[in-house]
Amino acid sequence: MSEAKIQTGPLVDPHGETRDDCAVIAxxxxxxEYAGHGSTVRALADATFSIVxxxxxxxxxxxxxxxxxxxxxxxxxxxxxxxxxxxDNVDVASMTATELDRFRADKIGFIFQQFHLIPYLxxxxxxMLAQYFHSMTDEAEARAALVRVGLGERVSHLPSELSGGEQxxxxxxxxxxxxxxxxxxxxxxxxxxxxxxxxxxxxxxxxHRNGHTIVMVTHDxxxxxxxxxxxxxxxxxxxxxxxxxxxxxxxx
Amino acid sequence: xxxxxxxxxxRRQRRRKxxxxxxxxxxxxxxxxxxxxxxxxxxxxxxxxxxYGANIVVYPKADLLDVKVGGVDVKPASGGVYLKESxxxxxxxxxxxxxxxxxxxxxPLQLTATRQEDGRLFPARTVGYWFDHDFGTxxxxxxxxxxxxxxxxxxxxxxxxxxxxGATLAKQMELKIGDSFRLQGMAGxxxxxxxxxxxxxxxxxxxxxxxxxxxxSLQDAQLFAGANDAVRRVEVSAxxxxxxxxxxxxxxxxxxxxREIWYCRPYANSIAYQIRExxxxxxxxxxxxxxxxxxxxxxxxxxxxxxISAAALLxxxxxxxxxxxxxxxxxxxxxxxxxxxxxxxxxxxxxxYAEAGLLAVLAGTMGYLLGSGLAAWLGARIFAGDGGxxxxxxxxxxxxxxxxxxxxxxxxxxTPSIRAALRMEPSxxxxxxx
Ligand SMILES: Nc1ncnc2c1ncn2[C@@H]1O[C@H](COP(=O)(O)OP(=O)(O)OP(=O)(O)O)[C@@H](O)[C@H]1O
Ligand SMILES: [Mg+2]
Numbered sequence: 001m002s003e004a005k006i007q008t009g010p011l012v013d014p015h016g017e018t019r020d021d022c023a024v025i026a027x028x029x030x031x032x033e034y035a036g037h038g039s040t041v042r043a044l045a046d047a048t049f050s051i052v053x054x055x056x057x058x059x060x061x062x063x064x065x066x067x068x069x070x071x072x073x074x075x076x077x078x079x080x081x082x083x084x085x086x087x088d089n090v091d092v093a094s095m096t097a098t099e100l101d102r103f104r105a106d107k108i109g110f111i112f113q114q115f116h117l118i119p120y121l122x123x124x125x126x127x128m129l130a131q132y133f134h135s136m137t138d139e140a141e142a143r144a145a146l147v148r149v150g151l152g153e154r155v156s157h158l159p160s161e162l163s164g165g166e167q168x169x170x171x172x173x174x175x176x177x178x179x180x181x182x183x184x185x186x187x188x189x190x191x192x193x194x195x196x197x198x199x200x201x202x203x204x205x206x207x208h209r210n211g212h213t214i215v216m217v218t219h220d221x222x223x224x225x226x227x228x229x230x231x232x233x234x235x236x237x238x239x240x241x242x243x244x245x246x247x248x249x250x251x252x
Numbered sequence: 253x254x255x256x257x258x259x260x261x262x263r264r265q266r267r268r269k270x271x272x273x274x275x276x277x278x279x280x281x282x283x284x285x286x287x288x289x290x291x292x293x294x295x296x297x298x299x300x301x302x303x304y305g306a307n308i309v310v311y312p313k314a315d316l317l318d319v320k321v322g323g324v325d326v327k328p329a330s331g332g333v334y335l336k337e338s339x340x341x342x343x344x345x346x347x348x349x350x351x352x353x354x355x356x357x358x359x360p361l362q363l364t365a366t367r368q369e370d371g372r373l374f375p376a377r378t379v380g381y382w383f384d385h386d387f388g389t390x391x392x393x394x395x396x397x398x399x400x401x402x403x404x405x406x407x408x409x410x411x412x413x414x415x416x417x418g419a420t421l422a423k424q425m426e427l428k429i430g431d432s433f434r435l436q437g438m439a440g441x442x443x444x445x446x447x448x449x450x451x452x453x454x455x456x457x458x459x460x461x462x463x464x465x466x467x468x469s470l471q472d473a474q475l476f477a478g479a480n481d482a483v484r485r486v487e488v489s490a491x492x493x494x495x496x497x498x499x500x501x502x503x504x505x506x507x508x509x510x511r512e513i514w515y516c517r518p519y520a521n522s523i524a525y526q527i528r529e530x531x532x533x534x535x536x537x538x539x540x541x542x543x544x545x546x547x548x549x550x551x552x553x554x555x556x557x558x559x560i561s562a563a564a565l566l567x568x569x570x571x572x573x574x575x576x577x578x579x580x581x582x583x584x585x586x587x588x589x590x591x592x593x594x595x596x597x598x599x600x601x602x603x604x605y606a607e608a609g610l611l612a613v614l615a616g617t618m619g620y621l622l623g624s625g626l627a628a629w630l631g632a633r634i635f636a637g638d639g640g641x642x643x644x645x646x647x648x649x650x651x652x653x654x655x656x657x658x659x660x661x662x663x664x665x666x667t668p669s670i671r672a673a674l675r676m677e678p679s680x681x682x683x684x685x686x
Contacts, residue, residue: 068679068683069679072679072682075592077591077592077677077678077679077682078677078678078679097596097597098596101591101594101595101596101597102594102596103594104591104592104593104594105593105594105595106594108592108594110592110593112682116585116588116589116592116682118586118589119264119265120260120261120263120264120265121257121260122260125256125257125260128253128256129253129257129590129593130593131253132253132254132257133590133593133594133595133599134593134594137253158264174593
């Protein structure tokens with residue numbers, strides 16, 4: 001890639017230092033290694049970049065390049081083996097396991113390729129589950145979230161009674177129910193057809209307009225095109241480049 | 253939400269819960285049945301044995317004075333003090349008269365039997381009894397108080413010179429039913445010799461000393477003793493309330509109100525007390541047959557049952573553990589998801605433990621009912637004789653015990669798999685669950 005290693009945009013100052021103050025996600029030399037059989041796998045190597053609040057970033061790269069690893073680190077489901085990861089200006093390493101759970105409930109909404117809905121809970125109960133682990137359940141609010149993703153008529157359906165696209169929309173409703181600043185989507189349209197992909201894309205655009213920071217893993221160039229910036233991964237290494245509109249719009 | 257989660261998980265995934273549920277169910281069924289049998293077996297054996305023999309003996313108060321000489325039985329027939337046979341009517345007047353199910357007076361004598369064919373002498377203890385005696389509404393006597401006696405032939409009639417000979421003695425004398433022999437003794441203290449020809453109408457097998465004795469009607473024995481109306485000892489069987497601490501107090505030390513209560517309870521002690529009151533010169537005492545002779549056997553049987561209970565519980569524990577491991581392995585995706593939603597390990601563990609607990613309570617309760625049924629069925633087979641066919645043995649105190657055991661087993665059994673599932677990296681679970 002010709003633009004490899006070009007660091008552009010307002011997030012990085014001319015000296016290559018990350019400007020942490022306005023970054024909602026900031027990585028500094030973040031490495032994640034997995035101890036394999038005899039050898040260690042470097043899933044993410046020395047990643048340094050930042051994402052500002054309200055930004056929509058697409059993460060691309062071939063299979064096994066460390067995309068999911070990166071998303072799980074940002075989502076605090078995993079901890080770096082080396083380097084510093086700050087979410088909302090808090091160093092993840094400084095938090096206890098309990099604090100991390102709390103932090104995840106408050107700050108992060110996950111959207112999965114496989115939806116991960118609880119099979120014995122209805123659509124609305126799946127959404128309420130997120131409320132339950134966050135604070136308190138509120139059925140009206142959960143219903144409103146499902147209406148927002150266009151599932152007002154199917155609140156009491158079980159996941160097995162919903163199409164893939166509908167399941168993904170339940171997953172999105174669940175991810176946004178606690179109004180987290182950061183949405184992490186690991187191939188949200190990976191299991192969807194074109195029509196459903198469009199619906200999900202529109203929902204994400206809507207969320208972006210409402211100020212959510214979105215980190216989205218995708219193989220789909222069309223989806224990646226919706227994002228403002230693309231972070232490309234290859235063999236665990238990061239290449240950042242701007243995609244779409246001018247970065248200036250990201251300034252707060 | 254917590255309860256909704258539990259309920260939905262049970263309502264919609266009934267099949268998934270089955271394996272662990274069935275393991276708990278079978279375990280608690282076995283445990284309940286064993287515990288129910290172990291706790292009731294004492295009562296039931298007691299009940300069985302209560303059918304046998306006396307629970308109260310009555311003898312002359314004067315016997316208390318020469319305890320050192322030995323038991324009642326070794327006293328010379330002529331030398332003793334007697335109770336009056338006619339006084340036995342007074343048993344019908346005591347407070348708990350209706351609870352008396354059998355009365356058997358005895359008058360032992362030391363007589364000599366002579367074989368008529370060759371003149372051989374056999375000194376033999378000879379005892380006068382009631383046989384099928386009409387006593388108010390009861391037909392009672394020796395056989396009623398000694399139901400284990402096995403008689404060939406018939407019991408002697410009153411004033412008939414008929415006798416029944418113990419099996420051992422009959423063998424020694426080489427006599428059989430229909431034969432006769434001479435019976436001799438000294439009447440009373442005066443020492444007037446009496447002799448009669450006795451006809452053997454029956455041979456009795458008892459398994460105890462009576463096998464070497466001669467049995468005849470009380471009236472004939474009184475004739476030999478030269479003492480009309482005399483009785484040496486009376487065995488009484490009565491339906492009684494099982495002995496408790498209150499039963500053992502001395503009624504004369506109680507305040508009147510308490511004494512009244514004690515008196516009006518059908519303890520063996522109370523009935524004995526009332527017999528002492530009713531019959532002049534009588535000493536009446538409770539006989540503790542079960543505790544004395546069967547206590548050890550009982551202890552061993554219930555020990556064995558406890559052992560089986562423990563084994564059943566242990567087996568259930570392993571089965572539950574295996575079933576839980578499968579169930580939780582299947583659901584580790586849920587655990588990963590809950591972690592991604594910010595659920596702490598503690599709250600997830602709580603949820604899974606609550607499920608295990610609920611399963612334990614449900615399956616444990618069912619196991620309790622099933623086990624009680626099983627115990628009733630087994631009980632009816634083991635104690636087939638007592639007519640209490642499949643009488644339900646629902647022991648309420650067992651329910652909390654069994655449910656608590658089920659809880660312990662379910663929680664202990666699921667702990668390893670819950671802990672293992674929580675130890676897994678949520679990111680790895682979510683990845684693997686694709
Ligand atoms: N738990 C783990 N243990 C060992 N190795 C792992 C683990 N998780 C990921 N890896 C390795 O780390 C590397 C990056 O994995 P990752 O899942 O982040 O890739 P990805 O970019 O998401 O791939 P895909 O597009 O197929 O989802 C891979 O080589 C993978 O085998
Ligand atoms: Mg991936």
